[in-house]
Amino acid sequence: MHPMLNIAVRAARNAGDLIQRSADNVGQLTINKKSQHDFVSEVDFQAEQEIIKVLRAAFPDHAILAEESGEHEGNDHQWVIDPLDGTTNFLHGFPQYAVSIALKVKGKIELGVVYDPSRDELFTAERGGGAMLNNRRIRVGRHASLQGALLGTGFPFKSDEYLDSYLAMFRPLCTATSGIRRAGSAALDLAYVACGRLDGFWEIGLQEWDMAAGLLLIQEAGGVVTDFSFNNKYLQSGNVITGNPKMHQLMYQKIEPHVPDKLK
Incomplete structure (x- = not known):
């Protein structure tokens, strides 16, 4: 696995652990409304801070684009972070949410991690290196017709x-x-x-x-x-x-x- 991907996986797992520790106490969380039907909780901010902390420790010169805190300046390596995709699901105890982290180099996506903490499913991809689910290679489906899709x-x-x-x-x-x-x-x-x-x-x-x-x-x-x-x-x-x-x-x-x- 690419060394940068290893760091991204560590950041995603740390954030996922934080999210899951909060899953049983959703009623006690501070929740704010960003826009119509769009909510953010303190867990979103905490998970994002954890991801940025891990990435910054390893790559202090890299740029960051994060959902909650916006753009952080850096070089031509940019991490693109959604700390909790599916916040509304999370707040309702509906177990369909994930941590998403990607790395762009000169504007091109090179690495990707999607981590589902409720199922402990880790999806990873490296450009030119294939895609994996819990370290097993995955492929898109073969269905060739809308019928039955x-x-x-x-x-x-x-x-x-x-x-x-x-x-x-x-x-x-x-x-x-x-x-x-x-x-x-x-x-x-x-x-x-x-x-x-x-x-x-x-x-x-x-x-x-x-x-x-x-x-x-x-x-x-x-x-x-x-x-x-x-x-x-x-x-x-x-x-x-x-x-x-x-x-x-x-x-x-x-x-x-x-x-x-x-x-x-």
Whole structure:
């Protein structure tokens, strides 16, 4: 395992341990509202501080982009951190949340870690080195038809600006597949695509920290990732379609006719 990946794994596990120690005392946590339907707890901040502490100790000159504390200046190595993806799930005792850490070098994602502390599942990826789940290699699913496929998604819950467009995308995929799941943690949804638990995933308006690690997992597991224009501007736009090459193509064909110009 790459030495930098080892450090990221240590940071993710430390944060995951902190999160799990708090899981039985959610009612006592301080919770604040960031925006409509978007909450942050003291655990988010504590987990982020723990991750940054571990990374800073090993790489004091690296830059950081973290969900709660924003940008920390540094060199051309930048860590992208979501300390608790799925905060609303966590606050409700719904065990679908994760720690997500990625490393970008000169703007390109090179390492990714998604850690599910409630199941002790560790997803890791190195560019050119494949994707792993608890040290066992993973691949995207082989499903080559929408019929029988299981997809993941995320609703545009923070704003209703694109809700009609999203519902127009949702309808043809819902009727063509065996099901669509909205579990509430994009990082885990993407990890599930990487290991074949989901056949594909799409969402509007993700943040970079939600998806950086998960997208590398999928690419290293043999999957395809694009934005809604079939390009690679997903980190900038926040809009993503992903799956194995055939599934991605089939999903894109259903989604593209309903994409408004503002999302292209």
